[in-house]
Amino acid sequence: MQLQGYLYAAGSSRREPARLSxxxxxxxxCAQESLGYWQQLxxxxxxGSSARYLQLVDGRRFECRDNxxxxxxxxxxxxxxxxxxxxxxxxxxxxxxxxxxITVAAGFGLFRYGIPVMAxxxxxxxxxxxxxxLGGSTLALLDRQLFKPSQLPAEQRQLLQTLMAELNxxxxxxxxxxxxxxxxxxxxxxxxxxxxxxxxxxxxxxxAEHPDELSGVLAHEIGHLQQRHLLRSLLQNSAxxxxxxxxxGDVSAAQGVLVGLPTFLVEQHYSRQFEFEADAxxxxxxxxxxxxxxxxxxxxVRLAEQQGGGQPDWLATHPSSAERLQRLQAQ
Amino acid sequence: xxxxxLPLRQPLPFEFTxxxxxxxxxxxxxxxxxxxxxGLYAPWxxxxxRQYFHGHTWLDGASFEYTxxxxxxxxxxxxxxxxxxGYTLLVPMVPLxxxxxxxxxxxxxxxxxxxxxxxxxxxxxYRNVRFGFEAGYGSALMVFVLLPLxxxxxxxxxxxxxxxxxxxxxxxxxxFGQAGFEAHFGFAMFxxxxxxxxxxxxxxxxxxxxxxxxxxxxxxxxxxxxxxxVPLYYWLYAFLRVRITNIVHNHSSLDRHRLQSxxxxxxxxxxxxxxTLAIVLxxxxxxxxxxxxxxxxxxxCTKLLAAGELDNFLxxxxxxxxxxxxxxxxLLDLELGL
Ligand SMILES: [Zn+2]
Numbered sequence: 001m002q003l004q005g006y007l008y009a010a011g012s013s014r015r016e017p018a019r020l021s022x023x024x025x026x027x028x029x030c031a032q033e034s035l036g037y038w039q040q041l042x043x044x045x046x047x048g049s050s051a052r053y054l055q056l057v058d059g060r061r062f063e064c065r066d067n068x069x070x071x072x073x074x075x076x077x078x079x080x081x082x083x084x085x086x087x088x089x090x091x092x093x094x095x096x097x098x099x100x101x102i103t104v105a106a107g108f109g110l111f112r113y114g115i116p117v118m119a120x121x122x123x124x125x126x127x128x129x130x131x132x133x134l135g136g137s138t139l140a141l142l143d144r145q146l147f148k149p150s151q152l153p154a155e156q157r158q159l160l161q162t163l164m165a166e167l168n169x170x171x172x173x174x175x176x177x178x179x180x181x182x183x184x185x186x187x188x189x190x191x192x193x194x195x196x197x198x199x200x201x202x203x204x205x206x207x208a209e210h211p212d213e214l215s216g217v218l219a220h221e222i223g224h225l226q227q228r229h230l231l232r233s234l235l236q237n238s239a240x241x242x243x244x245x246x247x248x249g250d251v252s253a254a255q256g257v258l259v260g261l262p263t264f265l266v267e268q269h270y271s272r273q274f275e276f277e278a279d280a281x282x283x284x285x286x287x288x289x290x291x292x293x294x295x296x297x298x299x300x301v302r303l304a305e306q307q308g309g310g311q312p313d314w315l316a317t318h319p320s321s322a323e324r325l326q327r328l329q330a331q
Numbered sequence: 332x333x334x335x336x337l338p339l340r341q342p343l344p345f346e347f348t349x350x351x352x353x354x355x356x357x358x359x360x361x362x363x364x365x366x367x368x369x370g371l372y373a374p375w376x377x378x379x380x381r382q383y384f385h386g387h388t389w390l391d392g393a394s395f396e397y398t399x400x401x402x403x404x405x406x407x408x409x410x411x412x413x414x415x416x417g418y419t420l421l422v423p424m425v426p427l428x429x430x431x432x433x434x435x436x437x438x439x440x441x442x443x444x445x446x447x448x449x450x451x452x453x454x455x456x457y458r459n460v461r462f463g464f465e466a467g468y469g470s471a472l473m474v475f476v477l478l479p480l481x482x483x484x485x486x487x488x489x490x491x492x493x494x495x496x497x498x499x500x501x502x503x504x505x506x507f508g509q510a511g512f513e514a515h516f517g518f519a520m521f522x523x524x525x526x527x528x529x530x531x532x533x534x535x536x537x538x539x540x541x542x543x544x545x546x547x548x549x550x551x552x553x554x555x556x557x558x559x560x561v562p563l564y565y566w567l568y569a570f571l572r573v574r575i576t577n578i579v580h581n582h583s584s585l586d587r588h589r590l591q592s593x594x595x596x597x598x599x600x601x602x603x604x605x606x607t608l609a610i611v612l613x614x615x616x617x618x619x620x621x622x623x624x625x626x627x628x629x630x631x632c633t634k635l636l637a638a639g640e641l642d643n644f645l646x647x648x649x650x651x652x653x654x655x656x657x658x659x660x661x662l663l664d665l666e667l668g669l
Contacts, residue, residue, distance in 0.1 A: 006392070006393065008458060008459035009459075011459075011460075011645060011646035012459065012460070012642075012644065012645050012646065013457075013458035013459060013460045013508070013641055013642055013643070013644035013645075014642040014643070015393070015458060015459075015642065044382075044396070044398075045379075045382070047357065047379050047382045047383050047386060048349070048353045048354065048356070048357055048383055048386075048387075049348075049353060049387075050349070050382060050383055050385075050386025050387050050394065051386050051394040051396075053396055053456075060459075061459040063393060063394065063458075063459075086360070086375075086379070089360050090356045090357050090360050091356070095360070096355075096356045096359055096360065098363075099359045099360045099362070099363035099364075100359050100363075102363050102366070102367065103359060103362050103363045103366060106363075106366045106367075107614075107615075
């Protein structure tokens with residue numbers, strides 16, 4: 001068998017076109033010169049159709065693109081090759097498809113189950129003071145940028161604080177504090193800060209027609225805090241980034257940005273999950289107090305109607321109100 | 332003044348011959364085995380990927396070669412992993428650990444970068460001759476720690492100078508066999524490029540703001556500003572990348588051979604952004620296609636202006652000593668291309 005390629009002098013870039021031939025005993029010849037036996041050569045691994053390099057005993061090196069002939073020679077004269085099964089896997093379509101299948105399944109499993117479960121475990125183990133710090137100066141920032149002092153009449157505030165106290169009483173060691181604000185550009189909204197403060201805007205209170213609706217909103221926000229949703233989504237997102245960077249290899253600086261998009265999509269999914277979890281938590285809490293969880297669902301539907309389409313923030317990250325109402329009404 | 336007659340230079344094109352289909356097979360097997368072995372296969376994946384891209388890059392009838400041993404990489408990675416795990420476990424127990432190790436860590440980084448560079452250069456071969464990197468720790472400390480600190484202290488005024496010094500350091504300490512690369516670019520070129528980039532960015536941002544201010548664009552689109560900055564960011568990245576690469580390549584030489592790089596901003600930008608879209612829409616499966624595409628474009632824009640035959644390079648003798656880095660392997664995986 002013959003190999004056509006370049007032969008390089010030892011330790012030099014000087015080259016000559018050369019034809020190696022291998023006789024049936026495995027001896028390698030270049031013209032009349034013997035280059036030793038095939039087993040004595042160091043043959044580089046096959047990687048696709050990229051070139052191969054044969055290191056000769058005397059320091060000379062042979063470069064050749066004839067992968068198939070080299071593979072046949074290896075098979076014949078080298079009983080213990082390294083890395084041959086890898087090249088086999090890469091060249092056979094069924095192994096490639098199998099690898100694709102395993103990769104997709106593993107990726108799906110990891111993002112759907114693996115990361116959320118790990119994030120939840122970790123989030124539960126972090127000590128309370130650390131979690132509270134996450135909120136940090138958020139409240140001050142929100143007050144400066146968005147909110148104005150609440151304009152609600154005194155009796156309404158009183159009612160809200162009573163509802164809050166009732167929920168606090170339901171939960172062991174709970175000391176959540178309710179703050180009232182004019183939502184400003186945020187409009188009708190409610191949110192929970194990791195520091196244990198719940199915020200509800202005047203606009204949302206005015207939209208409510210029954211105390212149970214407001215109680216439901218507060219219970220829902222408490223649900224987010226109790227289940228550490230903010231921390232979990234932070235952990236999930238950073239885990240996603242690490243996994244994506246590891247799998248895709250050296251992601252260049254520019255491609256770092258693109259990682260943000262799948263993260264965002266998965267995040268939407270996670271946040272839907274969290275909304276349902278918080279709703280389920282609220283439902284239990286309300287039922288225990290003899291309040292009607294379906295009322296919160298009605299408030300959500302009213303809110304969706306009032307805001308119409310195209311309202312980005314509150315609804316966008318939340319699942320459809322109709323779906324949530326359905327779940328809240330279910331027995 | 333130069334009495335030496337100018338050698339006639341013959342342009343030798345670089346060529347990338349890899350294909351997306353072929354690389355996809357290698358890539359998917361790499362990813363799959365990395366997942367199944369919980370990451371232990373990663374060094375093999377890395378070596379095979381590098382060898383695929385090196386081996387399909389041709390110049391004057393010869394290909395580049397990547398010869399690192401995955402086992403060596405694995406050892407290095409395990410060391411790093413052990414350090415990270417140890418650090419994570421110790422942080423809650425030892426107060427102020429962050430502060431205590433910050434300085435040693437800062438001093439260690441240039442050393443790791445240097446080791447990695449030496450390692451990867453040593454294992455890159457072309458025409459039977461190894462590349463190399465010969466620089467001392469002091470110069471690495473200068474370009475990786477002191478200059479970044481200094482440029483932060485001067486509010487970024489020294490940033491282009493820092494990039495200039497880093498590139499010059501990379502080129503001027505690189506070797507091919509016994510021959511050394513030489514850098515002929517000056518820092519003025521870097522300042523010009525970064526200044527231009529800044530002006531263009533300001534002009535584009537100003538243009539968008541003006542469109543809104545003049546109410547040529549409806550206010551409802553304000554939310555999309557964030558989205559519009561993504562292509563802008565990509566364009567800026569492409570601009571800097573292309574300009575700097577061209578400056579560096581066009582002003583570097585090896586013996587009397589020179590490099591020539593004719594990358595252009597718009598094609599580079601379009602490849603970058605379409606690659607990104609393809610990768611996102613395919614949930615990552617288009618990554619091999621994207622990489623091959625970029626490698627092909629980059630190779631097609633690069634030439635070696637050879638002054639005569641490339642027959643006279645000799646393997647450096649002292650390179651056995653570079654192999655001391657072997658035990659460390661690739662500790663700090665920096666993308667430090669020429
Ligand atoms: Zn919610």
